[in-house]
Amino acid sequence: xxxxxxxxxxxxxxxxxxxxxxxxxxxxxxxxxxxxxxxxxxxxxxxxxxxxxxxxxxxxxxxxxxxxxxxxxxxxxxxxxxxxxxxxxxxxxxxxxxxxxxxxxxxxxxxxxxxxxxxxxxxxxxxxxxxxxxxxxxxxxxxxxxxxxxxxxxxxxxxxxxxxxxxxxxxxxxxxxxxxxxxxxxxxxxxxxxxxxxxxxxxxxxxxxxxxxxxxxxxxxxxxxxxxxxxxxxxxxxxxxxxxxxxxxxxxxxxxxxxxxxxxxxxxxxxxxxxxxxxxxx
Amino acid sequence: xxxxxxxxxxxxxxxxxxxxxxxxxxxxxxxxxxxxxxxxxxxxxxxxxxxxxxxxxxxxxxxxxxxxxxxxxxxxxxxxxxxxxxxxxxxxxxxxxxxxxxxxxxxxxxxxxxxxxxxxxxxxxxxxxxxxxxxxxxxxxxxxxxxxxxxxxxxxxxxxxxxxxxxxxxxxxxxxxxxxxxxxxxxxxxxxxxxxxxxxxxxxxxxxxxxxxxxxxxxxxxxxxxxxxxxxxxxxxxxxxxxxxxxxxxxxxxxxxxxxxxxxxxxxxxxxxxxxxxxxxxxxxxxxxxxxxxxxxxxxxxxxxxxxxxxxxxxxxxxxxxx
Numbered sequence: 001x002x003x004x005x006x007x008x009x010x011x012x013x014x015x016x017x018x019x020x021x022x023x024x025x026x027x028x029x030x031x032x033x034x035x036x037x038x039x040x041x042x043x044x045x046x047x048x049x050x051x052x053x054x055x056x057x058x059x060x061x062x063x064x065x066x067x068x069x070x071x072x073x074x075x076x077x078x079x080x081x082x083x084x085x086x087x088x089x090x091x092x093x094x095x096x097x098x099x100x101x102x103x104x105x106x107x108x109x110x111x112x113x114x115x116x117x118x119x120x121x122x123x124x125x126x127x128x129x130x131x132x133x134x135x136x137x138x139x140x141x142x143x144x145x146x147x148x149x150x151x152x153x154x155x156x157x158x159x160x161x162x163x164x165x166x167x168x169x170x171x172x173x174x175x176x177x178x179x180x181x182x183x184x185x186x187x188x189x190x191x192x193x194x195x196x197x198x199x200x201x202x203x204x205x206x207x208x209x210x211x212x213x214x215x216x217x218x219x220x221x222x223x224x225x226x227x228x229x230x231x232x233x234x235x236x237x238x239x240x241x242x243x244x245x246x247x248x249x250x251x252x253x254x255x256x257x258x259x260x261x262x263x264x265x266x267x268x269x270x271x272x273x274x275x276x277x278x279x280x281x282x
Numbered sequence: 283x284x285x286x287x288x289x290x291x292x293x294x295x296x297x298x299x300x301x302x303x304x305x306x307x308x309x310x311x312x313x314x315x316x317x318x319x320x321x322x323x324x325x326x327x328x329x330x331x332x333x334x335x336x337x338x339x340x341x342x343x344x345x346x347x348x349x350x351x352x353x354x355x356x357x358x359x360x361x362x363x364x365x366x367x368x369x370x371x372x373x374x375x376x377x378x379x380x381x382x383x384x385x386x387x388x389x390x391x392x393x394x395x396x397x398x399x400x401x402x403x404x405x406x407x408x409x410x411x412x413x414x415x416x417x418x419x420x421x422x423x424x425x426x427x428x429x430x431x432x433x434x435x436x437x438x439x440x441x442x443x444x445x446x447x448x449x450x451x452x453x454x455x456x457x458x459x460x461x462x463x464x465x466x467x468x469x470x471x472x473x474x475x476x477x478x479x480x481x482x483x484x485x486x487x488x489x490x491x492x493x494x495x496x497x498x499x500x501x502x503x504x505x506x507x508x509x510x511x512x513x514x515x516x517x518x519x520x521x522x523x524x525x526x527x528x529x530x531x532x533x534x535x536x537x538x539x540x541x542x543x544x545x546x547x548x549x550x551x552x553x554x555x556x557x558x559x560x561x562x563x564x565x566x567x568x569x570x571x572x573x574x575x576x577x578x579x580x581x582x583x584x585x586x587x588x589x590x591x592x593x594x595x596x597x598x599x600x601x602x603x604x605x
Contacts, residue, residue, distance in 0.1 A: 013497040020404060023396035027473075028417045030466045034424060034432045089327035096324065106328045108589075109335040115588035116338070117527025119554045120577045123561065127341050127574075147334065154331065180320035208425020211529035211554070215562045235427045235530075242431040243534060250435070257428050268423045 035261075042258030045251050051259075055221050055237075058246055065256050067223040071231040072263075075141050075217060076203055078227065082146035083153055083202070088195060090150075091157025092183060098162075114151035121148055122212040130216060138224075138231035141217030145209060149202035156198025160191040193278040197271045204267035208260060210235035234260045338581075346575035348567050357575065363540040363556075365564070370572035372579070374542045378550035379580075381457050381543065382532060383525040386464035387518065394469045394521070398476025398514070403498075403506060406481070422470035430534030433463040438535060445547055455537040456549045463531045471521035472514070475595075479513025480506055482602050513598050519591035523584045529554040553580045 049064060056063030090106060097103045121144045129140035164187055172182040188195075213219075218230040219240060234256055241253035343350075349357065353370060360371020397418060405411040434455075441462070442454035483506050491501045507514070537549025538559055551559070553576045564570045 009497050009500070013499040016499040016502070017404065020396045020399050023393050024400040024414055027393045027397060027421070027466075027469055028414070031417050031421050031424075033436065034428070035420075037432060037436055038428070086327050086330055089324055090331050093324040093328040097328075102325075102328060106331055109332045111588065111592055112335055112585050113331070115523055115527075115584050117529065117554055117580055117584055119527070119529040119557050120342070120581050123345075123557065123574055123577045124338055124341055126561070127345055150331070150334075178314050179317045183320070204423065208427065210425070210427040211558055214558055218562075235425060238427050238431055239530065239534070242427075242434060253431060257431055260425060261428060264423055264425060265420065268419070 038254065038257050038261055041251070041254035042256075045255030046258060050252075050255055054223055055232075055252075058249070061248075063252065065232075065234065065237055065252065065259065067220070068232040068234045068237040068256065069259070070223060070225070071138065071217070071220075072207065072233040072235075074138055074225065074227065074231060075145060075213075075233055076207060078139065078142035079145035079149055079206060080199070080203065082142060083149040084199060087150050087153030087202075088157050091154045091195070092161060092188075094154065094158040095161035096183070110151045110154050113147065114155075116148075118144075118148060118209050118211040119214075122215055125212060125216045133228065135228065136216060136218035136230040138217055138227040138229065141213045141231065141233070142227075144212035144216050145206040148206050148209065148212065149199075152202035152205065153195075153198050156201070157191070157195050160194025160198070161187060163194070164190050193274050197274050200267050200271035200274065204264050204271065207267065208235055208264050210239050214239075234263075342574060342578040342581060346571050346578050349571040349575045352568060353572075357572070358579075361542045365560070365566075365569050368566070368568055370568070372553070372572075372576055374540055375551055375553045375556050375576060376579075378457065378536070378543055379526060379552040379554070381546065381550070382460045382464060382536070382552055383522060385457065385461035385546065386468060386525050387522055389461060389465035390469045390472065390521065391518070393465075394472040394476060394517070395514070397469070397473040398480055398517075399502060399506075401473075401477040402480025402510075403502060418470045418473055421466065422474075426467065426528060426530040427534075429463050429467055430531035433459060433531060433535040437462060450545070450547045453537060453547065453549055455535050457536065457543055457546045460532045460536040460552075461546075463535055464525050464528060467528065467531060468521035468525050471524055472517035475517030475520065476510070476514050479510040479517070479598065482513070483509045484602075512594050516591045516594035516598070519587050519594070523587040523591065526587065527554055527580060527584045529558050533558045553577075 049062060051064060051069065052066050053062065053064035054067055055065070090110070094103055094106060124147070125140045125144035129143050130136055133140070168186055168190060169182055172186045173179070177186075213233055213236055217233055217236065219232045219236040220230040221232070224231055237256045238253050238260065241249040241256070244250075349370065353360070357370065357372055358376065359373055360369070361373040362369045362371050363374060364370075397414065401411055401414060405414075437459055438454040441456075441459050442452045445452040445454065487505050487509065488501055491505045496504070532552050533555040536551060536555055538551055538555065539549040540551055540556070543550040557573050557577055557580075561570070561573050564573055
């Protein structure tokens with residue numbers, strides 16, 4: 001009898017393990033499927049002309065995504081300019097003032113900011129920038145993306161700087177170096193890799209965002225570098241082309257998807273590389 | 283005169299020097315002027331993040347005031363959404379959001395839990411675990427518009443075949459399709475947090491159970507999962523927060539119908555997708571403000587879900603550090 005229950009228990013144990021392994025690896029299937037479809041459909045579309053020419057009206061052969069690539073770049077650079085200074089200094093604040101009501105309030109706000117759905121961010125940038133300027137613009141899109149980047153930058157800066165030993169700071173202060181120089185010249189450089197990783201991850205996150213751009217950057221068929229005009233971006237192009245009824249546009253959308261996925265994965269990969277190569281170690 | 287002022291100035295600096303030395307480095311007052319400015323800036327940036335959040339909240343409330351005034355609580359209970367006649371009720375979108383999110387959660391749970399057990403207990407390191415880990419990271423990194431695009435062109439035809447077999451209207455797009463896409467998207471969130479908490483389970487607890495003759499399955503079921511339960515719940519809440527607010531992928535595959543969904547195959551709209559679809563076209567004040575009110579609701583709900591999740595994580599990490 002006991003023999004029997006023991007073998008039953010062992011069977012259950014083995015069965016469970018198999019089930020766990022099976023379910024875990026089933027998760028990889030959709031990933032492979034997605035990558036496979038993007039590469040299969042996208043690779044044929046991508047060529048020099050696709051990357052360097054402007055979109056063409058329906059019915060004309062060819063057309064590219066040059067303005068979307070430039071637009072994505074503009075949006076990312078501007079949202080970095082808006083979010084990095086504020087994010088890094090708020091991160092320094094949190095690592096220097098670990099206790100206190102203001103610090104915990106800041107942490108709470110950062111947590112809440114991180115959870116705000118991206119579409120709500122679009123509404124906000126619309127209300128703040130588009131309504132006051134009276135037009136859709138690249139700037140309004142960057143405001144939305146910048147707020148989305150902020151929490152990631154703050155948190156990664158805080159976490160990295162917390163790892164840096166007090167000794168380093170004390171040594172610098174004991175040499176008579178003023179506090180602000182200690183932070184800027186000793187603590188920040190020591191934590192640079194973590195901060196850079198955080199920034200790369202936040203860029204990777206917003207580079208693929210579409211929802212906040214729908215009614216801020218809006219999209220445009222022209223090459224425009226004026227930040228107070230509507231601008232195109234890769235995710236917007238994918239959304240507009242994918243939901244259009246024209247098969248030739250679907251092809252362009254696959255190409256744009258491959259470019260976007262390649263870009264986002266490269267950013268994620270370089271973030272990993274930065275952490276690995278250039279680790280904060282003490 | 284000038285000489286005197288410069289003298290008092292230098293005296294001041296001299297006098298203030300010792301206060302820097304004697305007080306601990308984490309004190310709030312730095313007499314050295316650049317330090318004062320530096321700390322002023324840091325304080326300012328800290329206050330900015332709080333001000334930003336308050337501004338977001340106020341903006342959403344102000345812009346949804348017309349609809350709040352016009353409809354009040356009936357906004358949540360009315361099932362008609364008719365911009366032409368100016369009747370706005372968010373019930374179809376509330377139901378659509380809840381159905382897609384919870385369905386996605388139910389679909390993703392077995393997978394994310396398996397991954398958490400796989401990475402947290404069975405294979406903590408090695409080729410298989412790093413392979414699975416990178417796959418999960420890749421899943422988290424793919425932009426949502428790509429999920430939507432893929433769902434629209436690959437998943438929709440598949441679901442259509444299933445629907446034909448089942449004998450329901452073969453739309454292909456609808457609640458079930460969005461739930462499947464969402465499920466794939468949220469697996470990484472609950473899986474990675476689950477892995478972390480399962481790794482936190484103290485090994486003496488596990489070893490004690492093993493020494494009593496428990497099989498690994500029994501250890502997982504009776505020691506690891508009960509210990510990690512609150513952390514796993516927190517992971518589920520965080521992925522729920524993500525599912526509730528997810529816009530693009532859902533917008534592309536849910537079918538954008540403003541009627542109350544009748545079953546899980548029917549096209550619908552979620553709170554996020556209706557904003558994405560209609561906000562740019564909305565012209566009348568009441569229309570725009572109804573959409574903003576949906577945004578406000580979405581903001582509040584995701585905030586609560588996320589905060590409860592974070593609270594559970596914090597409590598759990600405190601408990602683990604005490605033991």
